[in-house]
Amino acid sequence: MAVPKKKTSKSRRDMRRAHDALTAPGVSVCPQCDEPKQPHRACPSCGFYKDRNVLDSED
Template sequence: MAVPKKKTSKSKRDMRRSHDALSAPGVSVCPQCKEPKQPHRVCGTCGTYKGREIVPTEEI
């Protein structure tokens, strides 16, 4: 079995984990309803993408 010869220092351990942080997803504003949405995706509120209605929504 492979066993480490020396203890990994806190510095080396933390340097290895430096790229593991999560980043927040990008957010843009829908031009139709001004609600926040992810870029390059259909708006979940009004159902439009690039000015066209993709998902029909019910009007109350």
């Protein structure tokens, strides 16, 4: 079984983990109902996408 010959330093360990941070999803405003939604997705509150109703809304 492979075993490291030397201890990994804190600097090298943290440099490896530098790309593991989570990023918040982008948020835009729906032009129909002015609710926040993710870009390039149908609005969950009104069901519109690119000026068309693509989801059945509960209203």
